[in-house]
Amino acid sequence: MEGTLDHTMLRVSDLEESLDWYQTHLEYEEKDRHEGDGFTIVYLGPEDMHEDGALLELTHNEGADDLEVGDAWGHIAVRVPDGELEEHYEQLMDEGVEDYRDPESCDYNYAFVTDPDGHEIEIVKRDVGALWSIDHTMIRVEDADEAIGFWTRKFGYDEVGRWEADSFANYFMEPTDAAEEAMSVELTYNYDGRSYDMGDAWGHLCVRVDDLADDWDQLMTREADDYRDPESNDNMYAFTTDQDGHEIELIERDLEADSLFPF
Structure with missing residues (x-):
């Protein structure tokens, strides 16, 4: 089993505000929507996203107006062309997006902003995929060996990159022969042995x-x-969890179907 990473789910406190934010600033379009009993799910993504590109799922639960962004959840990273990081960052600033870490503070390699709920959005330089398409999702793990082992043994993923610093390391996992436009999982491991709080604003990854x-x-x-x-x-989807409790959905999706939902 080497399933493609299909989407990342984030919970939001105000659905319309969040939809406006992603549609205005990242130029996402609504791909599909499901109105459930007490909740709404919306799939978003760039207009011309690749078929193996990852969607962003925003979920709003009625009455959930005060969400906690725990530190076990890191960020999603979105792509801009190499050489255009500062241009697109300044565009976001002009539009009133909240600055979190500007390009200069990140040695002009990347930058960070936050959405209305405080979810961190990294901006990375990639000459592949649609503008603002999701490049990777970062989660924090308490044991790097266990986390890498989980993705390699359970899902058959490969470690395709790593970056090791003095106090932490990042490991990138994706299926063998994944499309360049596909999303990766970034596992961040801090060497100081800290533990993390999951919070309820972070939802899940989906394969x-x-x-x-x-x-x-x-x-x-x-x-x-x-x-x-x-x-x-109802045999439409399933969930497992990794060694740290991050939820991972499995879904079988017909890309040619009228709806993205298996209902």
């Missing part, structure tokens, strides 16, 4: 698989956590 039942059985054979099995979700 798109070829056969939900077969791939779920394979995960169970590989001793993954049985968090929410396919049967408990």
